Amino acid sequence: MENLRKHIEEITPISDDEFEYVRTFFTKKRVRKHQFLIQAGDRVACEYWIANGVFRAFYVDDGGREHILQFALENSWLSDYHAFFYQTGANMNVVCMEEAEVFCLTLLAREKLASDLHKMEHFFRMKVTSGYTAQQHRIISLLSRNPRERYEEFGSLFPDIVKRIPKKYIAEYLGISRETLSRIHPAHRRRSLN
């Protein structure tokens, strides 16, 4: 859990006693590759902090096509946030792509933590604020850039993700069809044809 402390301290200093209190709110969970953390329709009990491993959160449309909302690597937070905050059934699926260890935080625990410790309220505000500005950037990119530009921009912004996630999922995240991905990235087409 030492990494969670480091992660919090990127935003706000925290004393030993405070961190001892913070850690009591989390429950550890191991997740195997291909295992679902959230399935569409489920009640979403938790937000997850990823200690290690890789996940993707995706929506499946009426035609059965997958659309990726988020990739989550170590040190990131993940949930179906609408379902989590409003306590409705999940709209998303979250699946494990690399064996993982996560720490679960229920909504009740999260709100109590934020209410008990002003610095944790601050921490959560800062995290959601940076998520908000990153999403604004993504929306502008979806509206204004063509598929090749989006693919190149993603590669320059998130080199760590590109190294660990198959290209077909990155294309889904960027709203790029397989045909277009093959034009952008001929190596992908060659592998697909073999």
Place this chain on the structure above:
Amino acid sequence: MENLRKHIEEITPISDDEFEYVRTFFTKKRVRKHQFLIQAGDRVACEYWIANGVFRAFYVDDGGREHILQFALENSWLSDYHAFFYQTGANMNVVCMEEAEVFCLTLLAREKLASDLHKMEHFFRMKVTSGYTAQQHRIISLLSRNPRERYEEFGSLFPDIVKRIPKKYIAEYLGISRETLSRIHPAHRRRSLN
């Protein structure tokens, strides 16, 4: 400013003394139709709370095309958030569409307010959290729905905006070309042809 108090109290109760303190952080500003609140390249000094009026925030791409990130009506908050939080030059433009009165909050004032009053930290966290979940919904819609579905969904989610904003701007917000808008909404084409 009584509406600002009501707006805050939708999230958290606030005493008379506390509200007296909160209001000292804001500066009132009148904005005329077509006036810019933020222009691309500018330093972004403030976040704005809209007391009344209508604004749109948009990005202009290299080809001169406008892409709309946000409409803001009364009781909403607006800025170029990336530029505001990271104190970089604006990437967006914000223009007034209906004569407006806004209350400006600098980054320094916002952070001091959140730090001095835990309940204001909570208020800002709740506001950005609901913005975050709404943006996730918009990203899924952009990735998974066709233009007609996006247009119909927008109309059912935001009837107040549809009443006050010309259709061509709603199409820009939804990433729908003028040609497609004419097919979805023949009345728009008829007016455009006259």
